[in-house]
Amino acid sequence: MTAAATLTDVTMRYREHTALDAVTTSFATDGITGLLGRNGAGKTTLMQLLAGHRVPSSGQVRVLGTDPYEDDAVLQQICFVKESQRYPDHFRVRDALSAAATLFPTWDEDLARSLVADFDLPARRPVVKLSRGMVSAVGITIGLASRAPVTFFDEPYLGLDAVARQLFYDRLIADYAEEPRTIVLSTHLIEEISGLLEHVVLLDGGRVLLDDDVETLRASALTVTGPTGRVEALAREHEVLTRDALGGSTRAVLRLGRPLEPADLAASGLAAEPTPLQQLVVALSTRATGTASAAAAARTARSSTPYEGATR
Ligand SMILES: Nc1ncnc2c1ncn2[C@@H]1O[C@H](COP(=O)(O)OP(=O)(O)OP(=O)(O)O)[C@@H](O)[C@H]1O
Incomplete structure (x- = not known):
């Protein structure tokens, strides 16, 4: 396996709490990995490190061969769709999408438009006026349309109804087939996404409990x-x-x-x-x-x- 993102012996401490403890794992260049684990297991922390939002207390983080922290060249190849992404108050849906389009060189405008239509997103409405599920759909649209070589979805479905979640899964798998890349998806809805996953990393109390191909696991x-x-x-x-x-x-x-x-x-x-x-x-x-x-x-x-x- 060629790895696009790796953590080597990474520990992340927040004051007295160890959120990640000597974690070593990697994410394949072309692959969809489920990042699983109970609340507080360390999933968001792990993705924040790989997205260059934090530096580890110790250990080495590499994405596309370099340390992502403050490396603009690699950061524009990483898209991190957060569970509770905030947008500036005055941003309308289309402003959020335009901002993302300028950030990612791989941005696919046609894909963004078709996702906006599929999720029935009101392009002119301020993001602050959207329902919870619609804000999630904006994040998903950005995550997919960015076509970033390394994309993290951190529980991206908050508030999304079952139909919209299925739409996300369908579009994810279709787009991945067209443009394979590194996709890491953290979720608690394991059964819903189990069909999409090729690989699973299971965290527990900040440690890697399982790191395996889904087929091997099954x-x-x-x-x-x-x-x-x-x-x-x-x-x-x-x-x-x-x-x-x-x-x-x-x-x-x-x-x-x-x-x-x-x-x-x-x-x-x-x-x-x-x-x-x-x-x-x-x-x-x-x-x-x-x-x-x-x-x-x-x-x-x-x-x-x-x-x-x-x-x-
Ligand atoms: N900025 C912070 N300061 C202090 N502790 C933090 C901080 N961020 C996370 N933690 C703690 O680190 C641990 C791991 O948190 P993290 O958000 O990475 O878990 P998670 O697996 O994403 O959880 P969930 O499934 O509930 O979203 C938790 O105990 C959390 O309280």
């Missing part, structure tokens, strides 16, 4: 249902992520130590089905919670350093 887990004794026999050979017993039957999500053949499972009276990505992520995050909170407490106790990050 193949690594299985939901098995059947008589409790048989499920438990299988559970001894694999890691059990979740387990629900009802009467004499048990349903377990297994992280597989070795591949399992559906035919073998069926022969032993067990039903097997793929584990949805969202369920797998929830199970892995839940499993990590105990360990992560203990580690966070230890880090907080260790660290008495003042604020070490800088904001632009």
Whole structure:
């Protein structure tokens, strides 16, 4: 994989709180990555570092081969669509789009116009008068029409209804097919976007819990249902992520130590089905919670350093 953006041993501290702890990961040049994790896991912080909005307390951040912080040449190749983007009070929708058009050399005006039409955005209306979902649609329009080689969407769908979210996903995948680039999307609506993702980075308590291709991830887990004794026999050979017993039957999500053949499972009276990505992520995050909170407490106790990050 050729990486467009990398973090090497990056730690980000805000006063006594460690938001990212020795994170090493990278994002492929052509790929859509889901940046997942619970509230406060460090997703926004990670994207802010890669977008050059902050400098890390320690470690190395590289985007398109250079440190993005205060590097105008690389910054105009990075588009960061924030969850709560603010625009100047007097900006109308079309002003926000014109400003973006001047920022990004790769801006596609035709694409911007067609997204404005699809999202039914009123071009002359001040952004401050838009509904929450419409402001999100402005951000999405900018994110896609920028055609920036490296694009971050940080929970870009706030307030968007289900139809508009589907429109975003459809346009994202269509535009990506036409112009492949590095897209990182943070979201809590994992199942909705699981079909778009090629790769997943899961953060938990500022650490990388999982960094894998979606296909590999899907193949690594299985939901098995059947008589409790048989499920438990299988559970001894694999890691059990979740387990629900009802009467004499048990349903377990297994992280597989070795591949399992559906035919073998069926022969032993067990039903097997793929584990949805969202369920797998929830199970892995839940499993990590105990360990992560203990580690966070230890880090907080260790660290008495003042604020070490800088904001632009
Ligand atoms: N400017 C800041 N000053 C102090 N603490 C901060 C600051 N920004 C973030 N944090 C803390 O760092 C941690 C990571 O925050 P971050 O916003 O990166 O998480 P997130 O994964 O994006 O969360 P969410 O899913 O809720 O948006 C949180 O505990 C947050 O409170």
